[in-house]
Amino acid sequence: MCGIFGYLGTKNTATSMILDGLxxxxxxxxxxWGVAIKKEDGTLFxxxxxxxxxxxxxxxxxxxIGIGHTRWATHGGVTEANAHPHIDCTGKVAIVHNGIVENFEGLKLDLQNKGHRFSSETDSEVIVHLIEEIQKTQSDLTIVMQKLRSKISGMNALIAFFPEDESFYIxxxxxPIVVGSVDDDYFIASDASAILPYTNNVYFLEDNEMLHISQSGISLFDNLGAKKIAKFTKLSYSAKSAEKGEYKHYMIKEILEQPKVLKNIIDTQTHEIEIAADLIKHAxxxxxIGCGTASYACLAGxxxxxxxxxxxINFAIGSEFSYLIDFLKENSLVFALSQSGETIDTIASVKKAIKRKSKLLSLTNSEGSTLYRMSDTNLLLHAGTEKAVASTKAYTAQIVYLYLIxxxxxxxxxxxxxxxxQAIHTIKNLIEQKSKIELLAKEIAKHKSIFILGRGVSYxxxxxxxxxxxxxxxxxxEGFAAGELKHGVIALIEKETPVILFNPEDETYEDTLSAAHEVKARGAHVIGVSSKNDKVYDTFIEVKNCADATIIPNVVIAQLLGYYLALAKxxxxxxxxxxAKSVTVK
Incomplete structure (x- = not known):
């Protein structure tokens, strides 16, 4: 959820690099947001x-040398005091933290009783005061940090910055947290995309690892304090795909990139599709499983x-799958979808499945992500970096993968x-006519509610x-199954309420058309999305029939509509x- 960035190296431009990283x-x-940077005079800014x-x-x-942080509030309100970095009472230690310290209340009370002065409401500040307290009886920083690890519980990633020592402990x-290295320069970030402008040579820390970085190099430790070798890898993607370029927003850029992204899957991913199909066949x-947008891709699947x-194929929301795993066997297959590969609820469920010795197949957009590394078999969307919080091209890429499998x-x-x-050609036609969707957005932006209906995969x-x-x-x-209208939904329909109906010419066509008449009779403004117009529609958006792949251009219409509704408001x-783009804390 939060973003961490740090730099230690040979260049005197840490300030600008940390800002760019954030x-x-x-x-x-x-x-x-906030930064902590060592100045030339040795003081901490x-x-x-x-x-x-x-x-x-x-x-x-x-x-x-310095660290920076972007905060998404979980414990404590949105205030400067609650922003990171947090500093100890002596001003000699700074930390940035992503996650939750589950036992912070007891730790905080104990530290306050020992005289520590807290300036924030956050759980994170406990960490820096705990480091300070341990240092009173231990001068070896590696041992200090090992003791810290044994005292805090929960899912966490952090950088402890020791300005006098000019070192980081991670x-x-x-x-998630990743380290990039080039020559004698080191970059630390929550996401590799922030490091890619400088290097694609990275190491993704595993759970319960600790990494020490100084001008002398790096040392990696396991959960028992034994040294390990950090095996860096070269990422195959670059920072260029993350640039906004000529576009006003990332969201519209990513919507318009979809034809190219989907064609790439058709052209280059046949072998991967065959592997996934074979795994499913023998499971x-x-x-x-997936969360948010990925969960709806799973449902479509x-x-x-x-x-x-x-x-x-069974389906469960990632956060709910933990409660539905009693029937998993050694030869069961969990197929996990996550754009970031860092969705904590999905990862937590996957870990439980792995304990039952089930196999894990993942589909992510992030090479080297936690889910990618955990998997027995991993597939990549190759959609390019997706920067807008609302997923667009990653979703349609997921659908194409599932469709082809x-x-x-x-x-x-x-x-x-x-x-x-055919769906790609239809998307191109919709993009050429996006001004029509923009006009529709301006018309319905004043409404408080929009309802979207469909049957089958269109649901x-x-x-x-x-x-x-x-x-x-x-x-x-709200999206509803069109057949559920009479079971309560129709009570919400008022005069001029916008109702979008996905009505492809398949086995659901006539029944969905009946739903259009039902809401029309209650005064709704009916927006029909179909290959075939009908007099019941107040507004008609044509989408050529692409068999069951019609779901892809249908959702692109909603992506464009959402974008233009945001602009209208x-x-x-x-x-x-x-x-948050990546939900990495529970």
Whole structure:
């Protein structure tokens, strides 16, 4: 949720590099930020702010070491005092932290009784005072940090910065953290994308590891304090895909990139699709799991596997899967979807499945992420960095993967590729006509609620579409199965209420059309999305029939609508309030 960045090296531009690193992590979501940098005179410069970094400037001075942090409030309100970095009573230790110290209340009370003065409401500040307290009886910093690890509980990632020693200690347990190295320069971040402008040579810390970095080099320790070798790897992707370029927002850039992303899957991922299909074919039950947008991709997958491959695939929300694992066997397959590969609820459930010796197949957009590294078999979306908080191209890439895997199981992969190619052409046509969707957004922006209906796989599309709209426009949007209208939903329909119906020309067409008449009779403004117009629609958006791949352009319409609704309401579609791109704490 929070973003961590640190630099130690030979260059005297630590200040600007840390600011740039924090800006690269903005997409994760945050409400405050701060830095701690060692100045030339040896003093520690600390600055904290509420709100966005924007064009913030830090007083100019040379420095080759420092840390920074973007905070998304969990414990304590949004205040400068609660922002990181946190400093001990002596001013000789600074920390930045991502995660939750589960036992902080007892630790804080004990430290206060020993005379420590706290300046924030956060659980994180406990860490720096605990380091200070341990140092009273132990001068060896490595031992100090090992003792710290044994005293705090919960899922955490942190950097402890010792300015006098000019060193960092990095601890990882649950929350992600990665180190980049080039020559004698070291970069630490919550996400490799912030390091890529400087190097693609990285090491992802594993749970219960501790890394010491100084001008002399690095030392890696396991949970018992024994030294290990840090095996750095070269990432295959670059920082270029993370640039906004000529676009006003990342969200519209990423929406428009989808034809290229989806074509790349068709052209280059056949072998990976065959591997995934073979795993599913021989598994004793397959379980699709994911959170948020990924969960709706999983739900769509259950319909696609059922209809195309004639195979039942189980589905559970990542945060709920822990309560549904009693039937997992050694030859069961858990198929986990996560754009970031760091979604904590999915990872926590996956860990329980691994303990039952089930196999793990993952589909992520982040090479080297926690989920990627945990997996027996890992697939990459190759969608390029997704910076907008609301997922767009990663979602459609997930759908294409699932669609093609289903067709591979049915021995009809060529048909699947043909349908996806048709969907790509349809997306291009929608993009060319996006001004029509922009006008629709301006018309319905004044409404308090939007309802989206569909049947079959279009029900899954309705859920994802509603999520996209509510995330970025703050309009109450709900997706429903069209057949559920009479079971309560229809009570919410009022005069002029916008109701979007996904109505592809498949086995659901006539029943969905009946739902259109039902809401129309209650005064709704009916927006039909179909290959076939009908007089019941007040607004019609044509989407050519692409078989079951029609779900892809249908959701792109909702992505564009959400984007233009945000603009109509003068909102930032890239960074919606209260949301984080990567949910790395429970």
């Amino acid at each position: 800006k690269a992590l903005e997409y994760r979501g945050y409400d405050s 600390v600055q904290k702010h509420i709100g966005k970094i924007g064009n913030a400037r830090i007083p100019s001075f040379h420095s080759h 601890i990882k347990n649950g929350s 004793y039950g397959t379980y699709l 259950t319909y696609l596997f059922s209809k195309i491959a004639k195979r039942h 289903a067709h591979q199981l049915a021995d009809s992969l060529d048909d699947g590729k043909k349908h996806v190619t 899954a599309a309705a859920l994802e579409s509603a999520l996209k709209i509510k995330e970025v426009s703050y309009i109450h949007a 003068n909102l930032d579609p890239d960074m919606p309030r209260n949301l």
